[in-house]
Amino acid sequence: MTIQEALEKTQQLGTSDETINHIRNAGLLSVVLPGGVLDFNKKKSQKLLQLLKAVGGADLSMGRIYEGHINALYLIHLFATQEQKERWFNDAGEGNLFGVWNAQPDNGLQINCSNNIFTLNGNKTFCSGTGYVTRALVTGNINSDTVKGYQMCIVNTAAIPETQINKSAWKPLGMQSSDSFTINFDNYSDSTDNLFGNEGDYLKQPYFTSGSIRFAAVQLGGAEALYNETICYLKNQNRINDTFHIARVAEMTTQIEAGNNWLRQAAAYYDRWYDDDEYIKKLMAYTNMTRTAIEKICTVVIELSIKSAGARGLNHPYKTEQLVRDLYFYLRQPASDAAFADIGKFVIEQEAGIENIWNDSNGFI
Numbered sequence: 001m002t003i004q005e006a007l008e009k010t011q012q013l014g015t016s017d018e019t020i021n022h023i024r025n026a027g028l029l030s031v032v033l034p035g036g037v038l039d040f041n042k043k044k045s046q047k048l049l050q051l052l053k054a055v056g057g058a059d060l061s062m063g064r065i066y067e068g069h070i071n072a073l074y075l076i077h078l079f080a081t082q083e084q085k086e087r088w089f090n091d092a093g094e095g096n097l098f099g100v101w102n103a104q105p106d107n108g109l110q111i112n113c114s115n116n117i118f119t120l121n122g123n124k125t126f127c128s129g130t131g132y133v134t135r136a137l138v139t140g141n142i143n144s145d146t147v148k149g150y151q152m153c154i155v156n157t158a159a160i161p162e163t164q165i166n167k168s169a170w171k172p173l174g175m176q177s178s179d180s181f182t183i184n185f186d187n188y189s190d191s192t193d194n195l196f197g198n199e200g201d202y203l204k205q206p207y208f209t210s211g212s213i214r215f216a217a218v219q220l221g222g223a224e225a226l227y228n229e230t231i232c233y234l235k236n237q238n239r240i241n242d243t244f245h246i247a248r249v250a251e252m253t254t255q256i257e258a259g260n261n262w263l264r265q266a267a268a269y270y271d272r273w274y275d276d277d278e279y280i281k282k283l284m285a286y287t288n289m290t291r292t293a294i295e296k297i298c299t300v301v302i303e304l305s306i307k308s309a310g311a312r313g314l315n316h317p318y319k320t321e322q323l324v325r326d327l328y329f330y331l332r333q334p335a336s337d338a339a340f341a342d343i344g345k346f347v348i349e350q351e352a353g354i355e356n357i358w359n360d361s362n363g364f365i
């Protein structure tokens with residue numbers, strides 16, 4: 001199965017076991033592993049964001065789940081020991097789907113350790129891909145004699161009883177099929193070999209903040225799908241010669257291309273700056289700008305598309321209404337106000353001035 005075929009199947013089938021099989025068969029679960037085409041060591045952010053955008057464009061829920069898989073493997077790549085990397089990369093190579101389940105209600109998750117065994121207690125919310133994800137990267141508060149802080153671990157989801165998965169509270173505006181359920185992890189236990197990284201590594205910068213370019217890529221994929229669907233609808237209705245529709249298509253085209261430019265530049269800066277301490281804050285500010293700009297772009301595309309599709313176009317058999325609901329909901333990502341404020345703070349802090357702040361080149365020629 002080629003990647004293109006897997007994407008077409010994803011678009012046709014939506015999020016399902018069959019879709020994940022196609023994604024697996026196209027090699028997309030192992031694409032970032034050592035030696036893979038998008039091996040994290042090769043600094044391939046440009047292509048990785050394009051891939052995430054394509055999966056999001058085929059199906060936003062699948063895009064969200066796939067992004068979680070990539071995020072988990074990236075955190076393992078950054079923070080796991082060599083033995084753990086070999087074990088979990090091997091799991092991914094064998095077709096296990098990973099996810100990152102960090103969001104939590106106020107009380108969160110506690111990790112207790114005793115005799116080389118850790119035990120979890122508490123809940124996680126928004127666990128995307130529940131039922132599909134077989135290895136979940138879960139975060140929690142650890143409090144042992146030697147370690148205190150926010151800790152990552154890998155959970156084998158087959159060991160979580162079905163009765164501890166709350167599906168009934170998942171009644172979202174969109175993204176229903178991402179199955180982002182609430183899970184109670186009480187009494188889950190495993191060997192401490194499955195705890196990884198130092199406490200606090202999950203929040204380490206620039207990785208924590210700059211990871212937002214990956215969900216922004218998935219979002220932009222959804223916006224492009226909506227844009228394409230709107231143009232198809234207008235053509236089918238023979239309304240494409242109307243000046244107002246033409247103007248809206250022009251505006252959507254401009255917005256989508258602006259989003260692609262943001263992604264391209266963010267990917268270039270990510271690969272250039274993420275491992276250089278001098279550029280950490282600059283990269284965080286740039287990626288905060290990227291996610292903020294793409295959120296706005298997607299919102300504008302939704303408004304223009306709704307206006308062109310009208311009530312009829314927002315109804316069966318057109319896909320517009322689902323695309324709108326999914327995208328609108330998926331635009332809600334953590335700490336959007338704080339991300340925006342941090343851009344302003346970064347710029348104001350620049351004592352050397354802000355001339356050429358985003359531009360590495362010297363002079364005009």
Ligand SMILES: Cc1cc2nc3c(=O)[nH]c(=O)nc-3n(C[C@H](O)[C@H](O)[C@H](O)COP(=O)(O)OP(=O)(O)OC[C@H]3O[C@@H](n4cnc5c(N)ncnc54)[C@H](O)[C@@H]3O)c2cc1C
Pocket residue numbers: 064068099100101102103125126127128129175178180329330331332333334335336337338
């Ligand atoms: C479809 C979908 C799937 C998801 N899947 C996963 C997943 O698999 N794993 C995972 O870990 N998470 C997942 N998430 C959760 C996601 O990472 C966020 O936690 C969630 O989207 C936060 O959304 P919110 O708008 O409710 O956030 P909030 O943080 O409540 O933000 C709402 C508003 O309040 C503001 N705000 C935030 N904090 C404060 C504060 N302290 N004081 C005042 N204002 C504040 C924000 O800027 C924003 O304007 C998913 C989310 C979605 C939508």
